[in-house]
Amino acid sequence: MNMSLSRTENRRRSHAIPPWRWALLIIGFLVFLCVAFFVYVRSADSDYTAEERQAIRIAKTEAGLKEIDGTYKHVWEETVWVVAGTDEQGEKWMVWERANEVVKEKLSGGYNENQIVSQFRLQHPGTNIVRILPGWFQNQPAWEIRYVSDPETKRQAIDFYQFQSGKHLKTYDLPGK
Known part of the structure; x- marks a missing residue:
């Protein structure tokens, strides 16, 4: 005996989401995530x-x-x-x-970046400089040089130098590592 599906059962089977719609939904969701991140x-x-x-x-x-x-x-x-x-x-x-x-x-009228690096290199030959930044220290214009003070532990330190004279102002040994 050959039984045919009822209209309701036939309609239920045809409501499955086809693969191209799944792909479209996934692409739309990924675009949404990219826009939200941006x-x-x-x-x-x-x-x-x-x-x-x-x-x-x-x-x-x-x-x-x-x-x-x-x-x-x-x-x-x-x-x-x-x-x-x-x-x-x-x-x-x-x-x-x-x-x-x-x-x-x-x-x-002061020390530029190259001059302050040269002066730093005289005091710390072979030291790896991490960052050089103009800043403000002890109520005056200054240069901040962050460097690796101990290559074995990769511990870092920061030296401050006066902008006008290049005079060393202070060293901070950073904690960690």
């Missing part, structure tokens, strides 16, 4: 980029810089934005933006 990263970075744009604006309006060569956020005793750039005459400047003042120094 929006998350963008919003997490928005405060930093807004602060950076503000620092550049201040350096141009209050310190007279026309071209910006770099911006640095230095956090130690206080948060300071440092903006490097040139004025209309082509003179290179460093601008330290503190909460209550803007300090502007000619780069030629």
Whole structure:
């Protein structure tokens, strides 16, 4: 005896999701995840980029810089934005933006990055430098050099140098490892 399916049973079987729809759903979900990740990263970075744009604006309006060569956020005793750039005459400047003042120094009037690295290398020959950053230390413009102080344990230290004279101000041995 040959039995045929009822209309209801036939309809139930035809409602299975075909493979191309599964693929479409999976692709749509992956696109959603990518967009959500992009929006998350963008919003997490928005405060930093807004602060950076503000620092550049201040350096141009209050310190007279026309071209910006770099911006640095230095956090130690206080948060300071440092903006490097040139004025209309082509003179290179460093601008330290503190909460209550803007300090502007000619780069030629102090130690530039290459000079401070050379001085550091004289005191610490063969040392691996991790990072060099202009900053603010002991109420004055400074250079921060982070380096590996013990290659065996990979322990790090930070040296601070005065911007104007290159004088060593202080060393901090970092805990860990």
